[in-house]
Amino acid sequence: MKIDILTLFPEMFTGVLQSSILKKAQDKEVVTISTINFRDYSTNKHKTVDDYPYGGGHGMVLKPEPIFSAVEAIPHYEQARIIMLTPQGEKFSQKKAEELSKEKHLIFLCGHYEGFDERIREHLATDELSIGDYVLTGGELAAMVIIDSVTRLLPGVLGNEGSVETDSFSLGLLEYPQYTRPEEYRGWRVPDILLSGHHQNIEKWRKKESLKRTLLRRPDLLAEATLDQTDRELLKQIKRELENTD
Incomplete structure (x- = not known):
């Protein structure tokens, strides 16, 4: 370019x-x-x-x-x-x-x-x-x-091309929470699911957290986001959980 x-x-x-x-x-x-x-x-x-x-x-x-x-x-x-x-x-x-x-x-x-x-x-x-x-x-x-x-979107610019795909807004949603070492800092632990090694469950957790963060911080984005049936079910679950914590 x-x-x-x-x-x-x-x-x-x-x-x-x-x-x-x-x-x-x-x-x-x-x-x-x-x-x-x-x-x-x-x-x-x-x-x-x-x-x-x-x-x-x-x-x-x-x-x-x-x-x-x-x-x-x-x-x-x-x-x-x-x-x-x-x-x-x-x-x-x-x-x-x-x-x-x-x-x-x-x-x-x-x-x-x-x-x-x-x-x-x-x-x-x-x-x-x-x-x-x-x-x-x-x-x-x-x-x-x-x-x-x-x-940063041009091919070959970023070392990890996959990071572009999961950026906030790239999929129409805010990005899920990220953690790195140490596992515990000042009593705050990394969620157990991220330490489990179960990649399918980790992906489901990340999608749910992405949907939850978007719902709480930028609900306007959900109107434009492309959501499949699984996403919609997760969103319903999140809303029920939030209602129960009020």
């Missing part, structure tokens, strides 16, 4: 792109990530990239010329998904991460000030994404989140 990031602050990405999984993915040449300062494409002698909004109002708006020019200078940009980071965009999700991980080329537009000139949205961006219902000072942090989420 190739990823290009249009930003006014490329230095913000240095630590993130040169650490942990993102660095390993680039070292393995699974992904190539480049930052582009679109101020370099301003034709104004002062290198300005923003201006006052027509019709009046507070703040400044990003001009179309530098952003269009920066994108059009990227080879084969026409075949890329061009993603605008904006609070008005579709809320980013694991499903969207999986969709984007199948692409060959992603271009991220990191906004600032009061946002983008509408012509960038209408005639350049192919996608608009938001990472939540809040406002950041710029799109850089949102781009980092999405790039990390997408990159």
Whole structure:
């Protein structure tokens, strides 16, 4: 995969792109990530990239010329998904991460000030994404989140490919509780079922705990999750147990 990031602050990405999984993915040449300062494409002698909004109002708006020019200078940009980071965009999700991980080329537009000139949205961006219902000072942090989420899904990036399949949200549910050594810490023991070696019972316990955690913390996810008959029976059992503990 190739990823290009249009930003006014490329230095913000240095630590993130040169650490942990993102660095390993680039070292393995699974992904190539480049930052582009679109101020370099301003034709104004002062290198300005923003201006006052027509019709009046507070703040400044990003001009179309530098952003269009920066994108059009990227080879084969026409075949890329061009993603605008904006609070008005579709809320980013694991499903969207999986969709984007199948692409060959992603271009991220990191906004600032009061946002983008509408012509960038209408005639350049192919996608608009938001990472939540809040406002950041710029799109850089949102781009980092999405790039990390997408990159870890690429084949060969993670050491254990199976861990992707059991991540929270990957199956529409929150992940079950995890434990490691020691068996007992400060009087808190690892559940006996996980020490039993009975893999079928362990899988059933994990599914039940995943359903229970989702029901208690994110019941909205259950409406979209794909549940089979066994899952539905487990869910009924969980609800009965919770009612009996009230």
